[in-house]
Amino acid sequence: xxxxxxxxxxxxxxxxxxxxxxxxxxxxxxxxxxxxxxxxxxxxxxxxxxxxxxxxxxxxxxxxxxxxxxxxxxxxxxxxxxxxxxxxxxxxxxxxxxxxxxxxxxxxxxxxxxxxxxxxxxxxxxxxxxxxxxxxxxxxxxxxxxxxxxxxxxxxxxxxxxxxxxxxxxxxxxxxxxxxxxxxxxxxxxxxxxxxxxxxxxxxxxxxxxxxxxxxxxxxxxxxxxxxxxxxxxxxxxxxxxxxxxxxxxxxxxxxxxxxxxxxxxxxxxxxxxxxxxxxxxxxxxxxxxxxxxxxxxxxxxxxxxxxxxxxxxxxxxxxxxxxxxxxxxxxxxxxxxxxxxxxxxxxxxxxxxxxxxxxxxxxxxxxxxxxxxxxxxxxxxxxxxxxxxxxxxxxxxxxxxxxxxxxxxxxxxxxxxxxxxxxxxxxxx
Amino acid sequence: xxxxxxxxxxxxxxxxxxxxxxxxxxxxxxxxxxxxxxxxxxxxxxxxxxxxxxxxxxxxxxxxxxxxxxxxxxxxxxxxxxxxxxxxxxxxxxxxxxxxxxxxxxxxxxxxxxxxxxxxxxxxxxxxxxxxxxxxxxxxxxxxxxxxxxxxxxxxxxxxxxxxxxxxxxxxxxxxxxxxxxxxxxxxxxxxxxxxxxxxxxxxxxxxxxxxxxxxxxxxxxxxxxxxxxxxxxxxxxxxxxxxxxxxxxxxxxxxxxxxxxxxxxxxxxxxxxxxxxxxxxxxxxxxxxxxxxxxxxxxxxxxxxxxxxxxxxxxxxxxxxxxxxxxxxxxx
Numbered sequence: 001x002x003x004x005x006x007x008x009x010x011x012x013x014x015x016x017x018x019x020x021x022x023x024x025x026x027x028x029x030x031x032x033x034x035x036x037x038x039x040x041x042x043x044x045x046x047x048x049x050x051x052x053x054x055x056x057x058x059x060x061x062x063x064x065x066x067x068x069x070x071x072x073x074x075x076x077x078x079x080x081x082x083x084x085x086x087x088x089x090x091x092x093x094x095x096x097x098x099x100x101x102x103x104x105x106x107x108x109x110x111x112x113x114x115x116x117x118x119x120x121x122x123x124x125x126x127x128x129x130x131x132x133x134x135x136x137x138x139x140x141x142x143x144x145x146x147x148x149x150x151x152x153x154x155x156x157x158x159x160x161x162x163x164x165x166x167x168x169x170x171x172x173x174x175x176x177x178x179x180x181x182x183x184x185x186x187x188x189x190x191x192x193x194x195x196x197x198x199x200x201x202x203x204x205x206x207x208x209x210x211x212x213x214x215x216x217x218x219x220x221x222x223x224x225x226x227x228x229x230x231x232x233x234x235x236x237x238x239x240x241x242x243x244x245x246x247x248x249x250x251x252x253x254x255x256x257x258x259x260x261x262x263x264x265x266x267x268x269x270x271x272x273x274x275x276x277x278x279x280x281x282x283x284x285x286x287x288x289x290x291x292x293x294x295x296x297x298x299x300x301x302x303x304x305x306x307x308x309x310x311x312x313x314x315x316x317x318x319x320x321x322x323x324x325x326x327x328x329x330x331x332x333x334x335x336x337x338x339x340x341x342x343x344x345x346x347x348x349x350x351x352x353x354x355x356x357x358x359x360x361x362x363x364x365x366x367x368x369x370x371x372x373x374x375x376x377x378x379x380x381x382x383x384x385x386x387x388x389x390x391x392x393x394x395x396x397x398x399x400x401x402x403x404x405x406x407x408x409x410x411x412x413x414x415x416x417x418x419x420x421x422x423x424x425x426x427x428x429x430x
Numbered sequence: 431x432x433x434x435x436x437x438x439x440x441x442x443x444x445x446x447x448x449x450x451x452x453x454x455x456x457x458x459x460x461x462x463x464x465x466x467x468x469x470x471x472x473x474x475x476x477x478x479x480x481x482x483x484x485x486x487x488x489x490x491x492x493x494x495x496x497x498x499x500x501x502x503x504x505x506x507x508x509x510x511x512x513x514x515x516x517x518x519x520x521x522x523x524x525x526x527x528x529x530x531x532x533x534x535x536x537x538x539x540x541x542x543x544x545x546x547x548x549x550x551x552x553x554x555x556x557x558x559x560x561x562x563x564x565x566x567x568x569x570x571x572x573x574x575x576x577x578x579x580x581x582x583x584x585x586x587x588x589x590x591x592x593x594x595x596x597x598x599x600x601x602x603x604x605x606x607x608x609x610x611x612x613x614x615x616x617x618x619x620x621x622x623x624x625x626x627x628x629x630x631x632x633x634x635x636x637x638x639x640x641x642x643x644x645x646x647x648x649x650x651x652x653x654x655x656x657x658x659x660x661x662x663x664x665x666x667x668x669x670x671x672x673x674x675x676x677x678x679x680x681x682x683x684x685x686x687x688x689x690x691x692x693x694x695x696x697x698x699x700x701x702x703x704x705x706x707x708x709x710x711x712x713x714x715x716x717x718x719x720x721x722x723x724x725x726x727x728x729x730x731x732x733x734x735x736x737x738x739x740x741x742x743x744x745x746x747x748x749x750x751x752x753x754x755x756x757x758x759x760x761x762x763x
Contacts, residue, residue, distance in 0.1 A: 073452075150668075158530045159688040160521030164661040185455060192451040261450030269452055276456055295520060295535075296563025297573075310458035318456075351513045351561030354533070 030226070031429045034422050037219050041238075041418035044212040048242070049411025051208035052249065055201055056404040059253055060397050062198035063260045067393035069190035070268050072125050074386050076187060077275035079118045080180040083141070084282040086111035087173045090148045091289035094155060094166050096361050112145055122183075127190070130183050137183075140176040144169055163293065170290060177283070188272070195257075195264055202253045205407065209246040212414055213239060219422070227425055234421035238414040245410040252403045256396045263392030270323040271385035273315040277326065278378050280311035281333060285371060288340060292347070292357055302344070309337060316378075325381045332374035339367035471571075474590035483590045484703045485761040486600040487713055489720035496552035504715040505550055508580055513561045514550060516543045517579035517707075520564035521661040523684030524739050525585050528564075535562050538680075538739040539583035542602060542706060542723075545731065546581060549722045566659045568635030571595050574709050581715070582707035585678055587637040597712065598705035599719040600757035602732070605678040606698020607638055610685050612667070612674075619696030623674050624651040631655050631663035631672035638677045641700055664689060678702050683745035703755065713763060720759065727754040 089108045093100040119141065123134045147169035154162030216239040223232045287305040291298035312333055319326035339359075347356035359367055499505035508514050518539060519526035525537040534557075544556060551559040565573050570586055573579045574596045585605070588598045609630065611617040620642070623630055632639035634656040642649045655672060657663050663675040664685050675685065682694045706723075708716050726732045736751035 154688070155530045157688075160523050160527040161661045161664045161685070161688050162530070163521045163528070164659065164665045167662075168665060181455065188452045188454065195450050264450035264452060272452060273456070280458070294564060296515075296517075296561065297565050297569060307458035311456050314458075315456050351515065352558075353562065357533070 031426060034426045034429075037222070038418055038422040038426075041212070041215050041219060041235075041422070042415040044208070044215045045238070045411045045414035045418060047411075048205075048208040048212045048245070048414065049408045051204040052245070052407035052411065053404055055203070055205035055208075056249070056253065056400055056407060058204075059198050059201035059256065060400040060404070062194050062201055063256060063393065063397050063400075066191050066194035066198065066260060066264065067390070067397075068125065069187050069194060070264070070389055070393065072122065072127075072130075073184055073187035073191065073268075074271060074275070074389075075118060075122045075125065076180055076183050077272070077279065079115050079122055079137075080177055080184070080279045081275065081282060082111045082115035082118065083144075083173065083176060083180070084279055084286060086115065087144075087170070088282045088286040088289070090151075090169070091166070091286045091293065092361060094151060094162070095289045095292055095357055100152070100156075108148075112141075116141065126183075128186075130186055133179050133183050137176055137179050140172055140179070144172045144176060147172060166293065170286075173286075177279075191264060191268070195260065198257050198260060202250070202257075205249050205253065206246070209242055209249065212411075213242045213246065216242060216414070216418075219418075223421075223425060227428075232421045232424070234417040234424070238417035238421070241410050241417075242414055245407055249403060249407060252399050256400050259392055259396035263389050263396065266323065267385045267388035267392060270319050270325050271382055271389055273319040274326050274329075274378055274382040274385060277312045277315040277319070277329065277333075278375070278382065280308040280315070281371075281374060281378070284308035284312065288343075288360060291344075292353070292360060295353055296347070305340070309333075309340075319381075323385070325385055326378060329374050329378035329381060332370055332377055336367060336370035336374055339365075339370055343367060471591060472594040474594065479590045481590070482758060483588050483593065484598075484601045484705070484755075485758045486598055486705070486720055487717050487761050487763065488759045489600075489724050489757075490717045493549060493718070493721050493725065496549060499550060500714075503718075504580070504712045505718050508715075509550055513559050514543070514547045514581065515561045515563060515579045516547075517563050517565040517570060517573045517582040517584060518543065519584045519659075521659065522585055522681050523687060524743060524745050525680060525684070526583065527684070535564070538603065538735055539585065541735045541739075542583045543581065545722055545726055546706070546719055549718070549725075566635075567633040568658060570635070570707060574707050577709060580708070580712070581719070584707075585681055585704060586707050587678075587702040588705040589637060592707075595710065597708040597710055597716045599708070599716055600723055600759065601703040601705055601755040602723050603680070603704040604755050605680045605702040605704060607641060607676060607700040607702060608679045608682055608694050608696055608698055610664075610667070610675045610677070610682040610692050610694050613691050613693050615673070617674065617695060620652075620674075620676065620699060621648050624649050627651050627653065628673040629653040629655060629671070630674045630676050631657055631666045632676050633657055633660040633663065636660070636677070637700075637702065642676055664692075667692065680740070680745070683740075687743070687745065720757065724757065727757075 086108050089104055089111065093104045093108070096104075119134070119138055123131070123138065126134050147165050151162045151165035151169055154160075154165060216235055220232055220235045220239065223229060223235070284305045287301045287308065291301040291305065294301060313330070316326040316330035316333065320330050343356050343359040346352050346359065359365055362368060494500055494505070497509065499509045518535060519537075520528050520535060522537065522539075526535060526539040527537055528535050540562075543560060543562075547560045548556050563573070563579055565579070565582070565584065567584070570582050570584050571592060574582055586592075586598075587605075588601060592598070609617070609620050609623065611623075617623055617628075620630070630642060630652050632642060632654065639654065639656055642652055643654050655666065657666060660675070660677050660681055663672060663677070666672040667675055668689065675682065677685075679694060679698055686692050686694055706719055708719070723732075726735075732754045733751040740746045741748060741751065
């Protein structure tokens with residue numbers, strides 16, 4: 001019981017001490033009150049410097065993260081497109097009975113080389129869970145290339161076992177593409193998370209600026225009432241600067257996040273849709289060749305063609321309707337689809353496999369021409385949208401660096417002006 | 431102060447409004463592909479199994495002239511359609527494989543299809559009257575049962591269980607099951623593979639895999655892996671997944687030709703009589719095919735085919751083609 005009583009006594013004593021000090025300040029002399037007001041204002045001004053700097057830094061960092069994730073998304077999609085393009089070329093070359101043209105070989109090698117080097121860039125920029133997946137993708141790409149080489153070399157020698165290697169290569173390609181899609185989805189999630197952080201990041205700047213403004217206004221009113229001065233000029237200037245910083249800060253901050261949001265909702269979403277359409281279209285082209293390689297037994301590949309073409313149609317329709325991009329590509333893919341249906345009828349209804357193969361492999365035929373028109377148009381639109389997204393993100397953070405310096409300077413200047421403003425009154429008591 | 435606060439609050443709200451988010455990836459609408467039936471295949475009773483499996487139906491007494499197939503027959507249906515739909519292998523060298531230089535499928539089985547098509551349509555531009563559908567081992571019976579193809583020529587062994595699902599022609603070739611191993615492995619027959627607990631590959635749905643999975647005690651100890659097609663077994667060997675492949679000697683000879691690091695060893699441990707496969711309802715087409723087979727046996731065409739695909743290529747030893755298998759036409763409708 002005794003310790004408890006003593007402890008209660010100490011608490012009561014401490015509380016009483018604080019209370020007495022507050023009462024003494026309230027009823028205390030003016031110099032003490034001026035000193036306390038000066039200290040409070042300087043603290044609030046320094047809080048604006050530090051809090052404002054931190055707040056802007058968080059926003060800039062969040063927008064930078066969103067931009068980096070967007071870049072990663074674009075890079076990964078580029079790798080996916082290169083891989084499915086390479087697979088499409090390899091499948092079509094296999095269909096041409098080992099008579100692979102030099103052009104085809106060069107195109108295949110170019111896509112694989114580009115995919116490998118882009119994969120290194122993607123791996124270097126990978127974060128968290130992406131790293132392990134991308135390591136597996138690199139290994140799978142090497143396996144894929146080995147299997148295609150085996151298929152090609154057997155095919156060239158007239159060995160039918162090449163078709164078994166081609167089937168295996170396809171299985172590896174599908175697994176590789178699925179892994180890249182998971183990395184893409186991870187990058188999309190990172191973009192969205194970063195944008196949410198960017199939206200939340202401005203509160204500290206607003207709170208500290210309001211606090212300083214309130215302290216300056218109340219201080220000015222108190223000085224005016226107590227010392228019968230209409231305006232304390234230094235405090236008034238500090239108030240105006242704080243108000244300007246608050247307005248500019250919210251404006252620039254808002255503009256930055258608004259630009260980043262526009263980039264995400266606009267160019268980046270459009271680029272994402274166009275990249276998905278391109279990857280799905282080359283996958284469809286690959287399945288078109290595999291259906292013919294399976295010769296009459298390729299229903300599963302044709303079903304996959306339908307699935308991929310559905311993705312192409314939906315992605316391009318959305319991009320065209322919302323962003324006015326991909327409209328020409330959509331039209332060209334429609335023409336290609338019509339040619340594909342005609343080609344399938346040649347094999348399925350007329351049983352003329354050779355003519356169906358000729359239709360697919362003829363580089364000057366309508367089917368190939370329409371597909372190339374689609375691929376070129378989609379590639380051009382994608383390049384434009386990717387560039388727009390990159391520029392928009394860069395512009396978004398451009399003014400934040402200047403704002404950060406201004407906020408820090410404004411806080412420091414506010415502190416100095418508070419010292420000067422209250423100092424004028426304090427000097428009257430010396 | 432109140433006004434400034436209101437303006438600032440409005441600006442903050444404006445800055446925070448309208449969260450931007452990338453939509454998820456677009457996924458396509460799946461298309462249903464009919465899956466192969468997974469029911470347990472019917473099995474012959476012991477009495478049925480005791481009878482000779484190679485018995486087929488009596489051939490037509492006289493082959494109708496090409497282009498004049500009897501009305502209402504399966505042959506007439508094919509003639510009216512303008513093409514014979516044939517299920518074949520695309521990667522069994524010597525029997526049914528795509529020639530990578532010409533793009534054409536060729537081999538002993540393909541020549542059998544050519545003979546049937548020639549008998550229906552005549553010799554002029556016969557290739558335009560054939561639609562080849564490349565099928566796997568496992569697809570051979572289902573594609574006939576579903577009516578997707580008229581005929582299957584795919585190194586298919588005639589046996590009792592298969593007769594319960596499809597019809598066969600008379601035997602047109604006699605093969606035997608052997609093993610393909612890596613050269614220098616020291617393996618000389620399948621019992622050594624079993625004794626050493628090695629891995630052997632065979633195509634699913636084949637009599638070859640049934641033999642080593644459900645066969646005699648001499649195969650105990652073998653680790654058996656199944657693949658969709660027998661060419662996948664050669665890949666499995668080349669990639670080190672399998673130590674050996676078991677299959678018909680004819681098919682394995684084609685593998686040894688494709689991979690000089692492999693060799694066919696040991697005696698045949700089964701007899702594999704090949705027959706052309708037909709739908710269970712198409713007995714008239716079986717009788718027609720049997721008449722064609724009898725004709726090519728008699729006029730030397732069969733011997734020419736044997737010479738071209740199996741002797742000239744060095745796949746099988748021998749200086750001259752053997753006699754064709756003796757047909758057995760004692761099966762009743």
